[in-house]
Amino acid sequence: MALAFRNTLRAARSLMVRGYAEAAPAIKEGEMALTLAAGNKVFYNKVAVKQIDVPSFSGAFGILPKHVPTLAVLKPGVVTVYESDGKQAKIFVSSGTITVNEDSSVQVLAEEAHPVESLDRSAAQEALSKAQSEYNSAGNEKAKAEAAIAVEVAEEIVKAAS
Amino acid sequence: MLGRFAPGVCTQVAAVSQQQQTRNMATLKQISMRLKSVKNIQKITQSMKMVSAAKYARAERDLKAARPYGEGAVQFYEQAEVTATEDDPKQLYIAMSSDRGLCGACHTGVSKVIRLRLAEPGAENIKVICVGDKSRAILQRLYSKHIVAVANEIGRLPPTFTDASKLATAILTCGYDFGSGKIIYNKFRSVVSYQQSDMPLFSQKAVENAPKLTVYDSLDSDVIQSYMEFSLASMLFYALKEGACSEQSSRMTAMDNASKNAGEMIEKLTLTFNRTRQAVITRELIEIISGAAALE
C-alpha cells in the first residue's frame, strides 16, 4: 500500500515537472523496473529500484540499470533490493529465474521467497541436520542428489538467518 | 347396428371419465412430488453457489498474486522474439481444465480450441496433454490417439506450485519431443467473463535460434535448459491459477442461474398445483350437489 502510494506520488510529481503524461510508473534515470514474485507472494510489481543483488548458478551478481540483457537461474540465497528511497530489502529465495530485458526491466521469479526476518535459525538447523543424515543414508544416486540440494539450501538459510 | 355399438360407446365413456378422475388425483400428487424435488434442487444449487463464491474469492486473491508471475514468465519469449522452428512440425497442446463440471462452458471452450486445431490438416503431428478429467472426457471420444498423458485430481483444492512442478516434469519426461506448442487455458477477466487464451511453448532449439538471443549476455545451454524448465513450471502454475479462478466464477454464475430457473419453476408449479387442487375441489362439490339434487 505504502509502496503504491509512493509510486503515485512520484508519478504525480514527474507529471508536474514535465507537464505531459508519461507512462504511469515513471522510471527515473538510474532506476529500473523490478518484478520480484514468488509462488507465495508478490514482493515488487514493476517498482522502480536502484540496484538488485542476486545469487545465481554462475555466481552472485549485481544488476544496475542498463545492465546487458541476460538470463540466469537462481541459486538459493538472499536477494538484496536497493529501493529508490535508499532502503534495502533482503529476501531469501529458494530457486527460480532472473531475466534482464533489453528495456532494462528485471524479473526475478522464485518458487518460494520470504523476507529474511521470517526465517527461523533453529528450524533451519534442524532441517540441515535432517538433510545431512538423509544424505548419508541415501540409497541411490537420485536420493543422494536430492539430499545434497537440501543440505546446500539449509546451509544458506542458516547463514542468512543469523 | 346402432344397438350393437351403443354399449361399447357407453363403457368407453365410463372408462374415460374414470381414468380422468384417477389421473387428476395422481396429477395433484405428481405435481407436489415434482415441486418438492425442484425445491430440493434449488437448495442444492444455492448451497453450491455459496461454496463456489467462497472458493472464487480465494482463487481471485491467489490469482492477483500469480499475475505478475505469469507475465514475467512469458516476457522473455516475447522480448527475445522466439519463434517455432519450421522444420519441426511436432506440436504439443496442453488443455488446462479440471475434474469438476457444473461450471458453464469453461471446459468445453478449452477443448473446442484443441478440437478445431485437430480437425485441421497437419494434425497427425499434434499431441495433447489433458489436464483435468473434463477435457479428457471431451477429447477422448474422437481424438484419443492424440493424447499422450492425462492429469487428474485437479480442481478439488486450489492449485499449488508443487502441482505445476509435477505437471512440468511429466511434460518434460513424457517422451514426446515437441518443436513447439501451446498451453490453452481460460483467462479470467471478470466475475462474468473469461476467455480462452494460450501461452506458447518452445523447444530449446527454438530458443537457441531466436534472432534476438544474441543480445543476451553470457548464456550457455545449461542455463537455458534450467531457465526453460523453470519457466515451463511457472507458466503452468499461472495457467492453473487462471483456470481455477475462471472455473469458480463461472460455476458461481451457473449455479446462480440454476437457482433462478428453479425458482421460476417452483412458482409455475405452485400455481398449477393450486389450480389443480381447486379444480378437484370444485368438481367434487359439483358431484355432491348434483347428487343431492338428483335425490330430491
Next chain:
Amino acid sequence: MSAWRQAGLNYINYSSVAAQILRRSLKPEFRADALKRDASHVRITPWADGKPAAKAQQAK
C-alpha cells in the same frame, strides 16, 4: 554440469526440494501456512494408442 543433473534430476526437481526446505525453515507463525503449499494431489497417467498406458502413478 551440476551434480544433480548428472543424477537425473532437472531444475524443477531442484527447485521443489529447495522450496520445501525453505518452507520448513520459516518461523512457526509463517510455517503452518507455507507447509500447505507442499501438498500436491495431481495424478498423471501416460496414454498410448488412445488408452491409458499404465496404472496412474502418484508422482512424488
